[in-house]
Amino acid sequence: MNTPFIRNHQYNVIKKQTEFLQKTLRSVADQSVLKTVRYRTAVNIIEAFSSLTTEQERMLEQVSGLETAHEFQSYIYALEPYLEPFPPITLKQIQKLFPKNKKLKMPDLQSIDLRYVTYLSWVDIATNKLFMVYPFEGQFIGIEGRITPTHKKGYCMFCNRHQELAFITVKTKPANALPDQYSSIGQYVCMDGHACNQSITNTTSLERFIVSVRK
Known part of the structure; x- marks a missing residue:
C-alpha cells in the first residue's frame, strides 16, 4: 500500500x-x-x-x-x-472557524481535489472578502480578510510567483489591547487561490502570515 x-x-x-x-x-x-x-x-x-x-x-x-x-x-x-491531501474538513467545521459570519459563503468542497491544496481559499465577491483555511499545529485556522484587486501582476507573498495580485487586509487584536482596539495587517497575495496552490513551493511565508494575524 x-x-x-x-x-x-x-x-x-x-x-x-x-x-x-x-x-x-x-x-x-x-x-x-x-x-x-x-x-x-x-x-x-x-x-x-x-x-x-x-x-x-x-x-x-x-x-x-x-x-x-x-x-x-x-x-x-x-x-x-x-500525495498527502489537505486534511479532511466539513462545511460545518468551516462554519465554526468563522462564527461571526452567519451568511458565510461556503467553498464547493466537492469540486476541489484536495491533493493539490496547501491552503484552502475562496472569495465572496458580494462582500469583497477572502477566506482562508489552513491546518496549523494540529488544528484548522480560519483567516478572513478584505481584498482589493490590484488588476496588476506582481510577486505573491505565499507562492513568490508572478501572478495577478490582490491586497488582503486582516483585522487583528494586538496583545494587551483594549476591547475595541484593532490593528490591520495587509499583504499582496494571488487573486486566484488555485493558481497560488499550483505554484507554492514553501509554506514559510504562509505560516508566518497566519501566525501574525492570529495574535
Missing part, C-alpha cells in the same frame, strides 16, 4: 525541478554541466523534505537518471499516489 508523504508544495518543487532539468537537457551539450544539474535536481528535491525513508529517498532520486519526455512524465505521474 502506498503511504502518502508528499505535500502539495513539495510536489510543486518536484515538478519545478524536473521541468528545469528537462529544459537543461534540451539546451546544454556539456556532459559535465549536465551531470551537475542532474545531481543538484535530486538534491533540491530531497531538501524539500524534513525526513524521508530510504525507499522514499530512492524513489525521488530517480529523477537524476531520466532522459526522455516520456520518462519525466511517467516519473511525475508515478508520484501522484503518494
Whole structure:
C-alpha cells in the first residue's frame, strides 16, 4: 500500500525541478554541466523534505537518471499516489472557524481535489472578502480578510510567483489591547487561490502570515 508523504508544495518543487532539468537537457551539450544539474535536481528535491525513508529517498532520486519526455512524465505521474491531501474538513467545521459570519459563503468542497491544496481559499465577491483555511499545529485556522484587486501582476507573498495580485487586509487584536482596539495587517497575495496552490513551493511565508494575524 502506498503511504502518502508528499505535500502539495513539495510536489510543486518536484515538478519545478524536473521541468528545469528537462529544459537543461534540451539546451546544454556539456556532459559535465549536465551531470551537475542532474545531481543538484535530486538534491533540491530531497531538501524539500524534513525526513524521508530510504525507499522514499530512492524513489525521488530517480529523477537524476531520466532522459526522455516520456520518462519525466511517467516519473511525475508515478508520484501522484503518494500525495498527502489537505486534511479532511466539513462545511460545518468551516462554519465554526468563522462564527461571526452567519451568511458565510461556503467553498464547493466537492469540486476541489484536495491533493493539490496547501491552503484552502475562496472569495465572496458580494462582500469583497477572502477566506482562508489552513491546518496549523494540529488544528484548522480560519483567516478572513478584505481584498482589493490590484488588476496588476506582481510577486505573491505565499507562492513568490508572478501572478495577478490582490491586497488582503486582516483585522487583528494586538496583545494587551483594549476591547475595541484593532490593528490591520495587509499583504499582496494571488487573486486566484488555485493558481497560488499550483505554484507554492514553501509554506514559510504562509505560516508566518497566519501566525501574525492570529495574535
